[in-house]
Amino acid sequence: MNITRKPSEPRAPGESKGHIIFRLLPYWPLFLGLFVIAIIGSLIYLNITPPIYESNARILINERKVDDALKSSDPMASTLNTKQTVDNEREVIISNPIVYKVVEDLGLYSSVFKKERLADVVMYKTAPLKIIVQNPNSLIPVKNxxxxxxKGNVVIDGKKYPFDRWLKMPYADLMFRLNPAYKAADGDKFSFTLTSPKKVVASIVQNIKVTEANKLSTILNVSLLDQDKYRAEDILNDILHVYSSSAIEEHNLLAANTQEFINKRLMSVEKELLDIESKLQNYRSKTGAIDLGTQGKLYLENVSVNDQKVGEINMQLSVLNQVESYVKSKDLTGGIVPSTAGINDPGLSQMVKDIYELQLTAESLRKTTGENNPMVVAYTDQINKIKPQILQNLRNQRNSLSASRNNLSGTTNNYSSVLQSMPETERNLVDINRQQQIKSGIYTFLLQKKEETALSYITNGSDSKVISKAESSEFPVSPKRKMVLLASIFGAGILGIAFVSVKEGMRRNVMFQSExxxxxxxxxxxxxxxxxxKNYIVIGSQQRTLIAEQFRSLRTTLHFLGIGKKNKRVMVTSAIAGEGKSFVASNLAVTLAMTGKKVALLDFDLNHPTLHHKFNLKQTIGISEYLEGKATEADIIQPSLINENLSVLLTGKLPADPAELIMNGRAEQLLNYLEVDFDFIIVDVPPVGPVSDAYILAPICDATLFVVRHAYTPKVFVERIDENIRLNNLPNPAIVFNAVAQRGFGKNNYGYGYGSGMVYGGTYDQKLIE
Structure with missing residues (x-):
């Protein structure tokens, strides 16, 4: 009968699915220490790490596409309107010039701190003073x-400095301004830091995020992370204010330049118109010319129309000349950008506007970053690329206008030849009237554009609208106390599990039944x-100890091996010496004898016998003498002195060749003899590793108990058990896990328990003598 367990069979006693949890329980002091250290460490981290708050604001962007302005019939539309999209404005909001202006406005280059617990806490609204630096760009950064x-003075390193005065300090020229709302006792210690504005700008840009509220809207959500919730709100509100103001200023500057150009043209045209009107008045007074003939009027009207067109062409040529002069000038910002009024070329208007905006941006960057800054060079390259395109466009339009003017001039000459027959006086009068009409039309057009530009300048407002001012979160978003505590505890658990896994994995001996x-x-x-x-026999009629109950359980489990009335022989062996096979065999025999059954315990370990020590008996004649034919069965059977139903057969004098002696056939005769008078026969044989005696006795036994000792038996020997059984045919083998240490929270806790197979805690101290 073989009881080798298969996956489909029920689990034998000693197995459990929760062995991993029970494996970790013996190390509860380690885990407790790690958890305590993790909690203390996380609390220290939370105390030294300043809390971070999140502030959010929302702004509505009205998208405006320049293509619509270019398609308009109004040539001034492209000059006063710029392209504005959500993607562009998102980048503009966090651009360095805007953030730099905010840093200067709020004085963010200086911060005041106060020591609280283990961390320096930033003071913004509650700071005792404000530090104003005269030239922030030239300050030398200082920390703590x-x-x-x-007594009304700031004391630094023993030196006193007054308030509201410019002071020359080693790091900057600065002024201390007392916060009147702050009340503190003299002697309170604070600290301040001065940081380069560029570094502060970079830090704000890194911590600020601009995202779309959703894909279908033009609302931008602007968020900022900062140690002080009120400072974060002020920064966001000021960023949105500076952004809106800069857009208005840029639009107004462009409108002002256009208006100034129109005013200059109006003055020139007005003077010319007055001269023509005076000339007409003098001519009429001198010649008395009052009316023209019907035929003369017809020709003159045609000539007038042509001359008017020529005048418009001349005005356009004049505008082109001014644009060309402006583009060819070395410093585009030195003068006023010329208006392209009267030029029906939206592309030219857009290029003039683009080159003007690029020059303004380059000049702004040149003032803050220097001449050789890569961004300044990039903008200069773009200007140089646009200039040739504008000049080429001007040449093309000038050629086209000149051709048109020549054509009109030819037509006018034809009309003039017809008018030669008319009186010279009438002809001169018509010429003066024609000039008056041309100048009057130009003057009216310029007046209209002047009013439109003025209206645009006066009514101009920002295309964006702040729909939600900055508001900070009530609680810090980082660090999150619960998350930090949970993460530290989780990390401590992972570290403990890793330590236990590595430690247990490095053991070469069997530690767990699962192994x-x-x-x-x-x-x-x-x-x-x-x-x-110190007792070798641990079971008796009055003993109710755990180990005694375990041997009783083993006695009950023998039926799994087929041991009963017919099959009485149980062989007890192990892989190596010291695993407690004799201890198991002795106590199992005593346990069986306590049921009233007659039990024979044979010490067949003819190499290293130990049963006589366990029963406190003296070696006399025994199994060796019987195998040699020098004694009979009755001669070697002796009482155990522990239980009247238990008889012991000792080894006797150790032979020189135990294996050959066992193979002479008398061992089977001895077992057959004992089987008649005894209900159970327990045979203690040598370990299978050093000698082969167990394999010789195996065919004459009915079952095999293979003893494996906790923390002692090497895993490699357990791994070879199946192969040894297959080669040597050990009868009905099963394993007894011996010397399992009592471990856990108390002395009465059995580490593995019935059916658990796990170790809880404790130390190994079994005293066995093999």
């Missing part, structure tokens, strides 16, 4: 400069706890 306020199951297909039918007493 301690100061106190005593036995993974190394062999044999079932573990019993677990015997470690014996902490």
């Amino acid at each position: 400069t301690t100061f106190t306020i005593e 036995i199951k993974s190394l062999t297909s044999l079932s573990v039918i019993a677990e015997i706890s470690t014996n902490s007493s």
Whole structure:
């Protein structure tokens, strides 16, 4: 009968699905220490790490596409309107010039701190003073400069500095301004830092995010992370204010330049118109010319129309000349950008506007970053690329206008030849009237554009609208106390599990029943706890100890091996010496004898016998003498002196060749003899590793108990059990897990328990003598 466990069979006693959890329980002090350290560490981290708040604001962007303005019949539309999209404005909001202006407005290059617990807490609204630097760009950064306020003075390193005065300090020319709302006792310690504005700008840009509220809207959500919630709100509100103001200023500047250009043209045209009107008045007074003939009027009207067109062409040529002069000038910002009024070329208007905006941006960057800044060079390259395109466009339009003017002039000459027959006086009068009409039309057009430009300048407002001012979160978004605590505890658990796994993985000996199951297909039918007493026999009629109950359980489990009335022989062996096979065999025999059954315990370990020590008996004649034919069965059977139903057969004098002696056939005769008078026969044989005696006796036995000792038996020997059984045909083998240490929270806790197979805690101290 073979009881090798298969996956489909029910689990034998000693197996459990929760062995991993029970494996970790013996290390509860380690985990407790790690958890305590993790909690303390996380609390220290939370105390030294300043909280971070999130502030959010929303702004509505009205998209405006320049293509619509270019298609308009009004040539001034492209000059006063610029392209504006959500994607562009998102980048403009966090651009360096805007953020730099905010840093200067709020004085963010200086910060005041106060020591609270383990961390320096930034003071913004509650700071005792404000530090104003005269030239922030030239300051030398300093950190953690301690100061106190005593008797109306700022004390730094023992030196007193007054308030509201410019002071020459080693790091900058600055002024201390007292916060009247702050009340503190003299001697309170504070500290301040001065940081380069460029670094502050970079930090704000890094911590600010501009995202679309959703894909279908033009609302932008602007958020900022900062240590102080009020400072974050002020920064966001000022960013949106500066952004809106800069858009208005840019639009107004462009409108002002256009208006100034129109005013200059109006003055020139008005003077010319007055001269013509005066000339007409003088001519009429001198010649008395009052009316023209019907035929003369017809020709003159045609000539007038042509001359008017020529005048418009001349005005356009004049505008082109001014644009060309402006583009060819070395410094485009030195003068006023010429208007392209009267030029029906939206492309030219857009290019003039683009080159003007690029020059303004380049000049702004040149003032803050320097001449050789890569962005300034890039803008200069773009200007140089646009100039040739404008000049080429001007040449093309000039050629076209000149051709048109020549054509009109030819037509006018034809009309003039017809008018030669008319009186010279009438002809001169018509010429003067024609000039008056041309100048009057130009003057009217310029007046209209002047009013439109003025209206645009006066009514101009920002294309964006702040729909939600900055508002900070009530609680810090970082660090999150619960997350930090949970993460630290989780990390401590992972570290503890890793430590236990590495430690247990490095062991070469069997520690857990689960390891036995993974190394062999044999079932573990019993677990015997470690014996902490000095007694070799741990079971008796009055003993109710855990180890005694375990041997009783082993006695009950023998029926799994087919041991009963017909099959009485149980062989007890192990892989190597010291695993407690004799201890198991002795106590199992006593346990069986306590049921009233007659039990024979044979010490067949003819190499290293130990049963006589366990029963406190003296070696006389024994199995060796019987095998040699020098004694009979009755001569070697002796009482155990522990239980009247238990008889012991000792080894006697150790032979020189035990294996050959066992093979002479008398061992089987001895077992057959004992089988008649005894109900159970327990045979203690040598370990299978050093000698082969167990394999010789195996064919004459009915079952095999293979003893594996906790923390002692090497895994490699357990791994070879299946192969040894297959080669040597051990009868009905099963494993007894011996010397399992009592571990856990109390002395009465059995580490593996019935059916658990795990170790809880404790130390190994079984005293066995093999």
